[in-house]
Amino acid sequence: REIVFHGKYDNADRRFLHSMAENTAREIYVMKLLQPNPFLTGKVAQLKPQAQKHYLNAELVFPDSASKSASPSWETDRNRHAILSSGGKDSLLSYGLLNELGREVHSIFGNESGRHWFTALNAYRHFRDHIPFTGRVWMNSDRVFAWMLRQLPFIRPDFASLRSDEYPIRLWTVAVFIFGVLPLLRRRGIARVIIGDEYDTTWRAALGNIPHYNGLYDQSIYFDSALTRYYQQKGWGLTQFSLLRQLSELLIMTILVKRYPDLQAHQVSCHASHKEGERVYPCGKCEKCRRIVGMLSAVDADPTRCGYTPAQIDHCLRSLAEKGVHQESAGATHLRWMLAEQARLSLPEKVRKTLRPHPEIVNLRFHPDRSPAETLPEDLREPLFRIFLEHAEGA
Template sequence: MNDIRALVVFNELKVHQIIIEPKRVKATYTIVKNDGETVSNELIYSYKDAYFDKSCAEDANLASMMVAQVALNYGLFFKTIIFDGLFDAADKRFLLDMIENTSREITVNKFLVKNEFLKPPFDSLSPEKLARYTAADLNFINSRFGNLRVGNNKVALDINKYAILSSGGKDSLLTYGIIKEIGEPHPIFINESGRHWFTAINAYDHFEKIEPNTVKPWCNSDRIFNWMLKQMPFIKENFQNIRADIYPIRLWTVAVFLFGVLPVARKKGIANILIGNEYDTTVKGNHNGISHYNGLYDQSKYFDNALTRYYQKKGWNIYQYSILRSLSELLILKVLVKRYPDLQRHQVSCHAAHEEEGRMLPCGKCEKCRRIVGMLKALDEDPKRCGYSDNQIENGLKALGQQKVKQIGSDAAHLYDLLLQKKLIERNEHTSKIGKPHPEIVKLRFDNERSLLSDLPKHIRKPLFTILSKYSDGAVRLLDRKWHTFIIEDEVLEPVYFLDKGE
């Protein structure tokens, strides 16, 4: 099998029958198969407080966009996708652009590389550069909100309020710690119906006690994703039993949670939406002439900037960004554990976490766990603080001596170099080959692709780098493929924000 169009295995996907209640939004996902058979499931977002008025055009519009996001993963597999809701021109343009980008990303990163979830012959597609990867025609209809019209309804927003897309990971914990010092944080934990929620439980329980602005919407997107997989003829029936560090198909995931944050942000007048992503999540690649983002688009700065542009077109003065773009994973953990140790103890960076005596604990066996153990030991910190046992720490360090970690080359090299210097791992062919000093890893890094000051709104720059500079070994800028040291002073923090440049 060679042709990518062989992936068009269904006739139609409908996102329809939207129901809006004060504390809940839901829509039906209906698959129409080629033989006319239909199967349906229901996508739900629910909230503790009231955020929606079904007679308000802006609320109906936002609800329509929220329930549409899951469908953007499936443009390769349907002849037609119908979005039945209230959409304006900015919404339609956004959905068309993002489904095409996601289709290309899924083509490259799920079908043209090794993916153990695929059945043959779907695991042997040939690369093909296409003008358009999305097979589906997108149709927008409005069967329920014909009496409503979307206006340019500007909301009064407070520049000192920050919504933080939160989990139990180091990135959102550090983001919260920093924002607590310089503004008003609003941690928003999207409670998925699946096991992914396990990673967030320790942090959420802590924030519920200490932070009155904590919000926990619930979403069953995980159930929809798994239900969709069960319908796909190219996915192995036992996919739920296959242990892997990737999802079988989906790559448009962050936006599913992000749009669940927007009702809270708009209702509470929050001007900043922060997503915790570090330096190495902005990646451009090329696979046999097909450009892509390495399956990380929704964690990249390009995603943040695209969403910020979308908010501006909607008349909302919301900024979306990460305050961690100039930091390596190691530097993020260093700032967190050194400045906010009481937050770091709630870190769960493991997707196979389990519960013991009311607390979620990491598995201690996966690649992510051994990476966290290695970084904490390299920083002279105790991994037991966030739940690792002595045995898990010992085994994690042993595994690092034999297996790779998922970091960009320079980050992994520097981590291994630190571990070798401290004699925490054995020097062997594997570790000696990887371990090399890269001092820029513990500095604030800026370059034209991954980390630009102009991607940060001006109001956050000085307070942010005042804190980060205390834990970094200086700042460097990439010029002519070499890192050059510079000092972060007031004039350095003055570049024009990317939106103000008309980008």
């Protein structure tokens, strides 16, 4: 029941770790233990919601802690931007935007030791060979996660062979990547770290009287704010934010494929990508694939440019008609409406009649909590919003 941290952890470190551990424990309880989860076995799969004063059972122990930070302040340059890069549409678009604005952009890839790295491989090789300041940090976090799962008696022993769009227990991977790349950011004097997150990744919800973030905390504006506060307390002069908070997923896809098609060609957004020769290809079967194919088709773009075959495209559109996609409700409905209007989806007539457009999905959205204009540094706001409004219908 103890987690022991060896090293010179100061007051800011200890507060940060306590806060994150408590938050993560509550979120795993709600999202992984109380929701339907095919990886669970035994009594844990039948748990009932029960509000607690604290959800973290372990005591965090810091035997070598210090009261003040032992790390010196960083020297940073506000023009230097690091993008936490993955080969997905959000980081590709973030690079395209900052590069167009003439900023110094460092695309830093977190190289997991397992198959998850496949999703980033096409983009990484292109950036490594053609784009300055590209970096890569190797990390074995996926091996640690797999080892931990084998220690949990309530997780199915065949978890590795079970096909699912969800992870068995873990939720936050962004934090692992962020702390993995921090030494490189310090060495390069980077002042801004960019995370690719859109409008619908900031949620506050409740299961009964248990508050939670819908499993999206590390993609939320609250996470960016918490990390920025921590960096400032440490004297690192680093801020963390997303360029895309005012955009829906559909708008992100639209701007990327229309404005930066050469970047979009390297996109891999798939839970089960695979290698053929030197290139990585999407599986064409998972929820992410049908979402990407659906959005590309809806904006009259060609999914074959990023690796989908005609047969996979047909399968994804049929699956989208049957199963839908994991997006905000308005976004999923608007996507189906667009595809139905273009006769790309085969839907029963009574279903088609219920579909309605949701124009907010193709507009910039400014929300005082989720997506205020102030999430962006002042020097980036006007040029970015001008670009966005060339592709959005309004705001």
